[in-house]
Amino acid sequence: MRFDSVPMPAAVEARPRDGRGYPVPAITPWEGGEPRFALTDHARSAECARGRCCSVCGRAMPPGAVWRVVGPAECAAIADALAAGLPYRNLAPTTEGPGHRACMLYASMVCPYLALPGARRGQSAAAPDALTAHVVRGAARGAVGAVAGFGEFEYAVTGERVLFRFLDLVEFLPYERAEAQLAELRAELDRAGG
Template identity: 60%
Template sequence: MPKPPTVADRPQDGRGYPVPAITPFEDGQPQFARTDYARSADCAVRRLCSVCGTAMPAGPVWRVVGAGEAEAIGAARAAGRPYRNLQPTWEGPGHRACMLYASMVCPYLGRPQARRRVLDRGTARGATGAVVGFADYEYAVLESQVLFRFVDVVEFLPHDDAATTHLAALETELASRPPKERS
């Protein structure tokens, strides 16, 4: 599977999986199902991608959403209504390519039958998910967590199985970058 170069440059776990920028380490091992507060706050304040940790330019940001939010966004768009998540989330934004990639490699984000092992243990993602582009994001850095809200949907890419659905979009996204950003 193609990997954004900034993701390929991330530290990897023993299996070769890249470790997202907001993932904490414990005893030298990444804790994929958890979020490091300080790293998440740094990404929010400095407008860094929560996956690769590099700067996001002004303009749209993306995130991967689960079934409930994907269905709400899809219904709003089908009805011609705007969508705004009024419920804040602790999941930060990222680059389009990074979120497409994350949706495919993270078992929970990518497959409807996947279940969480740590947070909300046993909770299934649900029938569908989506990679969603938003015009911008808002954040609040609180004592023990960082919360995000996203405004104005600019792209909605629903999926059942993300690897099947988003591979072509990721390949196109990576191919559209200047040559120095491809390798």
């Protein structure tokens, strides 16, 4: 599915674009006038966390649930907990910030790495460590991803990164190919009025 055929949330529509027309997420760093999509800008991520702003569009998120895109390992852990009738608990921190439901559904569909099971990372983490060792150029996304909603999140800003933890799962939308999220995105945009 082409990125320009995916309905765009109004807040994302207002974002700067790269040369191909892709909207640039709020936490994406710029280098030499070009966005570095696979990387996260520490200052922008910290600003979004402190202001309770969406990591995709950069606008304020209302009180209540927040969403994020999760990879195969966390997706499997959530599915296993739900199948066993248990609450999902993951207290491991992540560097991936939260966002609006529409923004995360949109991101899951237009980011080539998030959208397809065979997609590969285009860049490695700037300074890999225990949290980002998996962020390696050429690494495949894996079979299943999900957009997950959480009742709340916590964050800590360190000198090198912003760490997030997500609590109280409220929604779980697994997908193999993100185009399966199209109906959810359209319904969310209709509900939110764009």
